[in-house]
Amino acid sequence: MSKQMTGREPMPQQDPKIRKTNFSEVALGYTEEQALKEAHRCLQCKKSPCVAGCPVEIHIPEFIRLMAEGKFGEAAAEIKKTNSLPAICGRVCPQEEQCEQLCVLGKRGEPVAIGRLERYAADWEAANKDTGLCYVTQAPPVEKVDAKIAVVGSGPAGLTAAGELACMGYDVTIFEALHEPGGVLAYGIPPFRLPRDILKREIEYVKSLGVKLETNAIVGKLYTIRELMADGFDAVFIGTGAGLPQFMKIPGENLNGVYSANEYLTRINLMKAFQFPEHSTPVKVGSKVAVIGAGNVAMDAARCSLRMGAEEVSIVYRRSRTEMPARIEEIENAEAEGVHMYLLTAPIRFIGDDDGHVKAMQCISMELGEPDDSGRRRPVPKAGSEFMMDVDTVVIAIGQSPNPVVRKSEPDLATTRWGGIVVDEETGATSIPGVYAGGDAVTGAATVITAMGAAKKAVRAIDAYLRKKLQK
Secondary structure, three states, X not given: OOHHHOOOOOOOEOOHHHHOOOOOXXXXXXOHHHHHHHHOOOOOOOOOHHHHOOOOOOOHHHHHHHHHOOOHHHHHHHHOOOOOOHHHHHHHOOHHHOOHHHOHHHHOOOOOOHHHHHHHHHHHHHHOOOOOOOOOOOOOOOOOOOOEEEEEOOXXXXXXXXXXXXXXXOEEEXXXXXOOOOOHHHHOOOOOOOOHHHHHHHHHHHHHOOOEEEOOOOEOOOEOHHHHHHOOOOEEEEOOOOOEEOOOOOOOOOOEOEEEHHHHHHHHHHOOHHHOOOOOOOOOOOOEEEEEOOOHHHHHHHHHHHHOOOOEEEEEOOOOHHHOOOOHXXXXXHHHOOOEEEOOEEEEEEEEOOOOEEEEEEEEEEEEEEEXXXXXXXXXXXXXXXXXXXXXXXXXXXXXXXXXXXXXXXXXXXEOOOOOXXXXXXXXXXXXXXXXXXXXXXXXXXXXXXXXXXXXXXXXXXXXXXXXXXXX
């Protein structure tokens, strides 16, 4: 049978009935046999269209060729030439919208499972080294550059920028506001999608490249960007992400039991509320949970709710399934675990009991009209279609805006009306000389891999800026 006619290897998973009761990883990863079989499906195209779909510029055919030859360590080393977080990207990046979307095999059948192979290579490498760090890809010897760079935020953009700059020879320090590094990778993505030992392993790898990391260091409060530069940092990269929740501005939103997805997921993921009272931060999850929104964050909140003991969990979304922004894989996983989908439905008010706790939600049915600025058909309320839903927990997951702390402390930092930092698209340069930015702090909430791609662009610009400055 030709490569074009063979389907790709399915991902082994925990059984839905079992996994919805625990926070262990859902996707179990390929076996060696599966990885080899999948790698052999790659056509090794000369023009390599898949590479154009990778924001971090991995040479995809080369790493897959090495995997097909059983050279998994060398494959990991190839990936890490351009991506310092492969075990993370292989798990949470939407490859179906990027590299895999451009795979030639996808024109006649199923594309090569590039993300799953990336995950396998990274995990194999770590499993075959006692320290858990990468034995092929330790920091290469580089000539040190006499310049210090501050990276603000330790999410995917910050970790990428820091790792790449360290490999260029710069003295790099990451300043992280929270008590643990990782940004959205730590507070936003649940352990059943990204296990914490995997995240810690990738962060340790970045530190092994020579990066220094300071936690509990809130730039914009403890010190400003300009104070960092006055203190000897020659350039700054801002990767503070999108941690400001958006709300619906409807009656009852301030009732007890109504959470932003940011708070809800931070309590569960970062503060380990799922292990309360072993860990001291609780979160109250009722028996009937409604999650407003249909992106990956909404799916995470819904699936966490099941694991926290909710009896009934519903996604409430004002458009149809076609417009749902979450990955298809995450929607299917949620449904397999028992999450209900109330589509073409929008809340119009939350209703509380005598103690001020949410007890119900009034909704209205919607229909789709003409496309809006996003290209999706605009939801329009259907007159007279109001109905009630019994709920005792509501999680609002309709989007996040860039973290405002840094921009409020720097009046000369140009921002958009919605809070995104204004940058040059090709370089990430901000309105302050020597200060660059990338990721969700610029675009608003997006994907891990696009944040990493933006960081790589900024790294090249920072390097050019500093080398020019040092020559003067």
